[in-house]
Amino acid sequence: MSLPQPKQLIASMVEDLAVHTQDNPDIVMVGIHTGGAWIAQQLHQQMKIENELGLLDISFYRDDFSQNGLHPSVKDSQLPNIENKTVILVDDVIMSGRTIRAAMNELFDYGRPEKIILACLLDVGHRELPIQADVVGKKLDCPLSQRIKLSGPDDLTLSIVTL
Structure with a gap:
């Protein structure tokens, strides 16, 4: 499987986000640590x-916390x-949806956004x-035996990891 370049994907995302936010000047961008934060920094700038850019560490909100324990590099949100506000x-990569669920739970502990994109x-x-x-x-077909890993933050690159 050939992986796209993050720089091109981010440029496409900027165009799509402009459509979603064109009539809304009060926007807050929040990146999920770690890869999402790297992507958010570039989107926020462009x-x-x-x-201000928000950063979210969902370690304590994960539904597998009791099974996996605390991740060794917890960061402050x-x-x-x-x-x-529109958030x-x-x-970086959406798969099961569980990371996003945890992130939304944490967001609502900080307040009630008008809308989440x-x-x-x-x-x-x-x-x-x-x-x-x-x-x-971009949407990719990725077998369950593989994960896509984003490396960065300076030069963002994508790679395939086989489990």
């Missing part, structure tokens, strides 16, 4: 969003005011929850 929630660099299918991205850089 879209020239005035509100840093969110600007999201109350009654663009950004992740989900933007993901890649969609590899295999949903376990009924969660779909509004903006996707």
Whole structure:
């Protein structure tokens, strides 16, 4: 399977997000650590969003926390005011939907957004929850035995990891 270049996917996402946000000047972008935060930083810059970029670590909100324990590199979540704002929630790869569910749970602990727009660099299918991205850089068919890994943050690259 040939993987696309993140730079081209991000440019496409900027165009799609502009359509979703054209009549809304009060936007907050929030990236999910780690890959989603890297993508969000680039989107935030290219879209020239005035509100501060938010960063979200969902480690304590995961539904597999009791099974897997605490991830060794928990980061602080840093969110600007999201109350009654349109939040663009950004992740690198959407698969089961569980990461996004955890991220939305955490967002609502910080306030009640008017709307959440989900933007993901890649969609590899295999949903376990009924969660779909509004903006996707690219959809890929990826077998369950493989994962797509985003490396960065300076030069973003995608690679395939076989389990």
